[in-house]
Amino acid sequence: MADEKLMSRLSLNQITIDQWSLKEAVDGCLRNEVPWISVWRHKIEEIGLKQSKKLIRDSGLRVSSICRGGMFPASTAKERTDRIDDNKHAIEEAAELGTDTLVLVCGPSADRDIDTAREQVAEGIDKLVPFAKDYGVKLAIEPLHPMFAADRSVINTMDQATTIAEKYEPEEVGVIVDVYHVWWDPNLSHEIERAKGRILGFHVSDWKVPMPDMFAGRAMMGEGVIEINRMRKAVEEAGYHGPIEVEIINKLLWDRNGDEVLAEVKQSFVKHV
Amino acid sequence: MADEKLMSRLSLNQITIDQWSLKEAVDGCLRNEVPWISVWRHKIEEIGLKQSKKLIRDSGLRVSSICRGGMFPASTAKERTDRIDDNKHAIEEAAELGTDTLVLVCGPSADRDIDTAREQVAEGIDKLVPFAKDYGVKLAIEPLHPMFAADRSVINTMDQATTIAEKYEPEEVGVIVDVYHVWWDPNLSHEIERAKGRILGFHVSDWKVPMPDMFAGRAMMGEGVIEINRMRKAVEEAGYHGPIEVEIINKLLWDRNGDEVLAEVKQSFVKHV
Numbered sequence: 001m002a003d004e005k006l007m008s009r010l011s012l013n014q015i016t017i018d019q020w021s022l023k024e025a026v027d028g029c030l031r032n033e034v035p036w037i038s039v040w041r042h043k044i045e046e047i048g049l050k051q052s053k054k055l056i057r058d059s060g061l062r063v064s065s066i067c068r069g070g071m072f073p074a075s076t077a078k079e080r081t082d083r084i085d086d087n088k089h090a091i092e093e094a095a096e097l098g099t100d101t102l103v104l105v106c107g108p109s110a111d112r113d114i115d116t117a118r119e120q121v122a123e124g125i126d127k128l129v130p131f132a133k134d135y136g137v138k139l140a141i142e143p144l145h146p147m148f149a150a151d152r153s154v155i156n157t158m159d160q161a162t163t164i165a166e167k168y169e170p171e172e173v174g175v176i177v178d179v180y181h182v183w184w185d186p187n188l189s190h191e192i193e194r195a196k197g198r199i200l201g202f203h204v205s206d207w208k209v210p211m212p213d214m215f216a217g218r219a220m221m222g223e224g225v226i227e228i229n230r231m232r233k234a235v236e237e238a239g240y241h242g243p244i245e246v247e248i249i250n251k252l253l254w255d256r257n258g259d260e261v262l263a264e265v266k267q268s269f270v271k272h273v
Numbered sequence: 274m275a276d277e278k279l280m281s282r283l284s285l286n287q288i289t290i291d292q293w294s295l296k297e298a299v300d301g302c303l304r305n306e307v308p309w310i311s312v313w314r315h316k317i318e319e320i321g322l323k324q325s326k327k328l329i330r331d332s333g334l335r336v337s338s339i340c341r342g343g344m345f346p347a348s349t350a351k352e353r354t355d356r357i358d359d360n361k362h363a364i365e366e367a368a369e370l371g372t373d374t375l376v377l378v379c380g381p382s383a384d385r386d387i388d389t390a391r392e393q394v395a396e397g398i399d400k401l402v403p404f405a406k407d408y409g410v411k412l413a414i415e416p417l418h419p420m421f422a423a424d425r426s427v428i429n430t431m432d433q434a435t436t437i438a439e440k441y442e443p444e445e446v447g448v449i450v451d452v453y454h455v456w457w458d459p460n461l462s463h464e465i466e467r468a469k470g471r472i473l474g475f476h477v478s479d480w481k482v483p484m485p486d487m488f489a490g491r492a493m494m495g496e497g498v499i500e501i502n503r504m505r506k507a508v509e510e511a512g513y514h515g516p517i518e519v520e521i522i523n524k525l526l527w528d529r530n531g532d533e534v535l536a537e538v539k540q541s542f543v544k545h546v
Contacts, residue, residue, distance in 0.1 A: 112500050118459065147420040149457035150498045151482045160459050184422035186391070186433050209424045214487060225423045227385050 003270050006244075010269055011036030011064040013203065013247035014043055017258040022052055024258065026059045032262045036064045036243040038103075044093055053096050063099035064243035065140065065176075065201055066090060071107035072124030073117035073154065080120060083107075084127050091128070095135040101200050102132065103176055104141050106155040108148075117154045122164055129172050140200035141165060142176035145184075147214055158182055158191035162198065170197045177235050178203035178247065180218055183226040192234045199240040204228055204273050205248040216251045220264060222272035232273055244273060276543050279517075283542055284309030284337040286476065286520035287316055290531040295325055297531065299332045305535045309337045309516040311376075317366055326369050336372035337516035338413065338449075338474055339363060344380035345397030346390035346427065353393060356380075357400050364401070368408040374473050375405065376449055377414050379428040381421075390427045395437055402445050413473035414438060415449035418457075420487055431455055431464035435471065443470045450508050451476035451520065453491055456499040465507045472513040477501055477546050478521040489524045493537060495545035505546055517546060 012034050014025050022043040029037050037056075044052045056063060069090040074080045087102075094102045104125070109117030125139060132139050141161040144153035155161055161175040175195050180203070182188055192199070206224030211217050221228055232244070246265050253261050285307050287298050295316040302310050310329075317325045329336060342363040347353045360375075367375045377398070382390030398412060405412050414434040417426035428434055434448040448468050453476070455461055465472070479497030484490050494501055505517070519538050526534050 109498070112498050114457070114498075114500070145420065146418065146457040147484075147487070150480055150484075156457055157459060184387070184419040184429055186430060207423055211420075211423075211487060214420070214484060225382070225385050225387075227387070 006270060006273065007033075007266070008035055009242070009244045010034050010266065011038050011243040011245040012262065012265070013038040013067065013245040014040045015067065016246055016248045016253060016265065017261050018254050020258050022047060023055055026055050026061060028258050028262055029061055030059055032259065032266065034262065034266070036062050036245075038065045038067055038245045038247070039063055039097060040067045041090060041093065044097075049093055049096055056097050062243070063097045064245055065099055065101040065103050066094040066097060068103045068105045069128075069139070070104040070153070073107050073109050073120040075110040080124065084124060087124070087128050088131055091132050091135050091137045094137045100136055100138050101140050102137050103201065104139055105144060106141065106153045108151050109154055114149070114154055118160070121155060125164060125173065126167075129168055133172055138171060138200055139173045140176045141173065142178060142201075142203075143181055145181040157185060158195060159187065162191065162195045165195075165198050174198035174200035176201040176203060177231070177240075179226050179228055179231050180205045180207060183207060183231070188231075189234060192231075192238050196238040199235050199238055201242065201245060202232065202235050202240055203245045203247045204269070205246070206272075213251060216249050218248045218250050220248060221246070221268040228272050244269075279543060279546065280306075280539070281308055282515070282517045283307050283539065284311050284516040284518040285535065285538070286311040286340065286518040287313045288340065289519055289521045289526060289538065290534050291527050293531050294319060296320070296328055299328050299334060301531050301535055302334055303332055305532065305539065307535065307539070309335050309518075311338045311340055311518045311520070312336055312370060313340045314363060314366065317370075322366055322369055329370050335516070336370045337518055338372055338374040338376050339367040339370065341376045341378045341415075342401075342412070343377035343426070346380050346382050346393040348383040353397065357397060360397070360401050361404055364405050364408050364410045367410045373409055373411050374413050375410050376474065377412055378417060379414065379426045381424050382427055387422070387427055391433070394428060398437060398446065399440075402441055406445055411444060411473055412446045413449045414446065415451060415474075416454055418454040430458060431468060432460065435464065435468045438468075438471050447471035447473035449474040449476060450504070450513075451478075452499050452501055452504050453478045453480055456480060456504070461504075462507060465504075465511050469511040472508050472511055474515065474518060475505065475508050475513055476518045476520045477542070478519070479545075486524065489522050491521045491523050493521060494519070494541040501545050517542075
């Protein structure tokens with residue numbers, strides 16, 4: 001019974017089985033009784049937004065989030081404006097696909113000046129908020145592990161993410177808690193508590209030693225060192241009871257049969273999340 | 274003139290040219306006019322402490338630190354006591370080689386319980402302080418990048434290191450600022466200021482994108498994204514004017530001629546540190 005309740009929160013983050021098109025992923029979720037899906041934008045692009053929307057609507061699947069907006073810092077004002085425009089498209093896509101959550105991977109610095117890049121992230125979000133609100137879409141800042149500070153995001157801690165989010169209403173801007181990115185944080189318990197009412201997603205995978213690849217070497221839940229269950233309880237105490245995305249970015253999974261991977265995900269999910 | 278002053282602070286951290294024995298490293302430093310050396314314990318072991326001491330003394334080189342003590346967490350009380358004993362040896366070695374600084378790489382958790390591991394680090398340091406003080410050796414806690422939280426150290430931020438250090442006198446426990454480990458920290462400026470009077474070492478290398486290897490993929494200063502010069506000024510404002518260790522852990526450097534590497538280190542040092 002408790003398992004059923006947990007399984008009703010399982011969401012397949014599409015990157016976990018990146019070998020599947022959106023149609024294949026939707027079919028795979030239905031076949032394997034996974035009730036939620038997190039859709040990546042490069043998969044929407046492959047078939048267009050209209051077709052993607054139809055696929056999702058006909059399936060009855062619920063969309064936990066769209067991955068991803070963000071990538072705010074850039075060298076010139078023109079480039080930064082282009083990024084904002086791209087984020088607006090992402091917001092439209094989220095609304096069309098029926099989710100209220102756009103995940104923000106905020107982007108790296110264009111040069112060595114990380115402080116300025118962090119300011120550009122805050123400015124970018126500030127520009128997006130009214131637009132997102134009009135569409136009923138929340139901006140979900142996902143802090144990325146500090147090892148991605150140089151190439152993916154200059155937002156690397158819950159503290160940073162929540163500090164930006166707090167400037168807005170909880171229905172405007174919140175945070176994503178991804179165990180892989182934040183498990184090491186000495187202030188984690190405090191930061192999860194602090195984000196109460198603003199947690200817009202909970203992502204699971206695991207950190208295995210040795211790490212086979214910084215970007216695409218995440219492990220199946222239970223294979224690594226992260227206290228996933230403890231973190232789930234912490235985000236629940238902070239008021240989050242929504243979908244739980246399995247986001248295992250791992251090259252080895254991409255070479256396998258998607259149904260096999262999804263079966264393994266379900267087993268690992270019920271046992272370790 | 275300014276260059277000369279800076280070069281008088283250059284210290285070769287031995288791991289940068291790990292292909293050299295201690296004798297070769299000492300000779301290399303003399304040949305290349307590098308005034309300081311940071312000695313690794315596996316190099317001392319190769320020839321014994323007595324011989325190491327003679328080598329250093331005869332050379333006139335100054336020893337900036339011994340790498341490394343630490344590795345405190347372990348499953349059993351017996352193992353943890355063994356680790357303390359090993360640290361005591363390291364303290365003796367530091368004193369014999371004429372340095373007052375023992376670098377602590379605090380160690381990973383023995384299991385998934387990172388909070389307990391962090392407590393064990395604090396307990397281990399507490400047990401060592403009186404012993405170290407007797408030998409005139411300071412314990413220098415080096416926060417390691419969060420990507421090493423699972424396999425090398427559960428002390429991952431300046432905040433954690435300084436919080437432990439502050440329980441003791443500045444001549445007992447302090448911190449190492451290694452640019453590679455802390456450059457991403459959103460609170461870095463504040464934390465360097467906070468560590469004022471307790472900074473016991475400044476280590477340089479660089480973070481290059483893409484990172485060729487998490488452990489042994491550090492770059493030569495200037496090849497990556499770190500604002501090294503800005504950080505040097507910050508630690509100087511916080512009162513640190515001691516030796517600056519070049520610690521570039523990179524497999525590619527180990528396959529090259531040591532003198533060539535050291536010449537490159539000097540060029541990069543004067544230009545980017």
